[in-house]
Amino acid sequence: MAERAHLEWFRERIAASLAIESRDPAPILAWCEERRRSIEFRADLIGLDQVRDWSRDAQGNVRHKSGQFFGVEGVRIESGDLREVKSWDQPIYTQPDGGILGLIARETAENGVEFFLHAKAEPGNIGILQLGPSIQSTWSNIRRAHAGKRPPMVEVLTAEAGVRIVYRAEHNEEGGRFWRKSNDNVVAFLDDERVIETDTTMFCWASLSQIRELALMDNVLSPFVKTILFPL
Structure with a gap:
């Protein structure tokens, strides 16, 4: 069921943030390039x-x-x-059980409202890394069907305190490729950043103005980020 208890409040915080937030995407692009050079990731097509x-x-x-x-x-x-x-x-x-697509947000006196972007490596990405949502995981991954690590940042959505859900709604994933798949789209605002347990090496904070600039560049920003932000 759709949830929007804090949506109007958050829209007001975004509007107030415009006066002080950074609009320059260069620091984020430089950080992403440094991350790209530091990782080992290779993908090749096979039968x-x-x-x-x-x-x-x-x-x-x-x-x-x-x-x-x-x-x-x-x-x-x-x-x-x-x-x-x-x-x-x-x-x-x-994949009928779908997954979660979430953006974590915070507000600071120095930078205003910011969103936590994940420089995520996927086999089909052009340039390996793409700046994606804070949380991007299927329920199969959350259940650890792969027997690997817990997906990053899911602890934020299960925290008993320190987090406000700005909005949550189910969005049908692209029906030309997926059969009746729906994802939870969520924006979660941090009142207490200590709820984060994930290693944040591959994450960076970005203002809405910076994200808008990144969206104008080729193959940098995940389309999921734009989908999650649209209701704001």
């Missing part, structure tokens, strides 16, 4: 038959051995006159 822990079932659908994450199945569409053709088949990702 589906070579992918570890994924296999085809009896119908040819691709699934993870855990039964979680996403699957790749087929869908047949009858569109009448709504689309370019009347009917087509295609592969589609099936």
Whole structure:
């Protein structure tokens, strides 16, 4: 269910912040480039038959051995006159349990309202790192179906105190690629930064004005950031 108890208050804080917040994205770009040089990350395309822990079932659908994450199945569409053709088949990702896309915010006397961006490495990113939401995780990852580490910053959303949820709403992910997948979009305001337990090496604070400048640059800012910020 949509939640917006602190939304009008936060909009007022954003408006007040405009007078003092930084508009120059250069420090963030320099920080991101330094992070890019410091990490080890490589991604190469391989055949589906070579992918570890994924296999085809009896119908040819691709699934993870855990039964979680996403699957790749087929869908047949009858569109009448709504689309370019009347009917087509295609592969589609099936991941009905969705995930969380969240931005953590704070306000300081020196810099006004800021948002915590994650320089996140993904295999399909141009330039490896992209500035994304503070929290970007499927429920499968949160449940640690990969047997790896807990996703960054999820502790903020489960904190019993020190955090105000500005808004929360479910947004349907792009329906041309995902079958009925919905994500929780959240902005969480920190009253107490001590709730953060995650290593913040790959995170940086950015004002809304800086984020707007980053959005005008090629392949720097995740589209999820823009989606989360739009209701503000």
